[in-house]
Amino acid sequence: MKQEEKTLLSKKAIAQTAMALFMQKGYDATTMQEIVHKSGRSKGAIYHHFSSKQEILNFQISLEMDNLRQCLDDLISNNQLNAQQKFKGILTYFFENLSLAELTRLHWAEKIPFAFLETLKNSLTVVAQYIEAIIQQEIKEKKLNCQYSKELSEILVLLFDIWLDPAIVDFDYQTACQRIDFIALLLAKFDLPLLDENDKNKLKNGLKHYDEKNTL
Structure with missing residues (x-):
């Protein structure tokens, strides 16, 4: 093993x-x-x-962002997938990522509050760009018509990162399901039917992992 690899593992x-x-x-x-x-x-x-715990945290955030970028790069560059499949891939990364689920369960936003702002900034500058790229792909192929692809992409990030995150907003399971239904309706209003019934049910089931009693 090279020294660089040993250093990274350490x-x-x-x-x-x-x-x-x-x-x-x-x-x-x-x-x-x-x-x-x-x-x-x-x-x-x-x-x-590391000279401080701040440096350690910055390293961890950078590591997570590198993993996210790699996942999203692979999705966007896959010409075999349509827009809906790529969007599903992004949701799968966030809702089926066990480490992210554990952080949510432990209410990471309360334990490391300033890291939330950094994470949100990264989402708005990184994740939103990938979502917009998916929408733009469909526009270029004339499969949909959306005049506000950038704005919609950013709104979706805010909805999923804040409004639908039980680590940040306190709500029960029924409310979570209603919010997922609303997001699907919002997408449909913009001529972006990216969430079908199976997708919505998958998201709802995923949120159950945050609490065994289905209370978020």
Whole structure:
């Protein structure tokens, strides 16, 4: 294994330990010394890679964004998929990603509040662009007519990232289902029937993972 690969694995392991502590105690209450102790590594080994817990968090956010970009790049470049299939692929990434589901269950937005703003900015600048690319593909192929592809893409990001995220907005399962129905209706109004009944049911079932009693 190359040194670069070893370094990346080491940084990932440290970040994983730190994130577990952030979720357990909260970002502000977690110290670098606790991260050192929990990781089982020497203080020098930790500080060799990160000078602060902020750097660790930034690394983790960057890592997640790299994974997301790779997934979305693969989706957009796949000419065998139509717009609906690509949109489903994006939703699948977010709603079937076990690590993201666990962060939501642990109410990460409350534990690391300032990271929420950074995540939202990334979504508006990255995810929205990919959604717009999907819509533009359909427009170019004259399969739909949408004059507000950029604005609609950004609104969808806000709806899914905030309005439909139980880690940010407190609502029950019935409300979650109604919101999914509304998003599907909104898409249809813009001549973008990207969510059929099966898709809606899949999303609704996915939200059940956040609470065994179906109470978000």
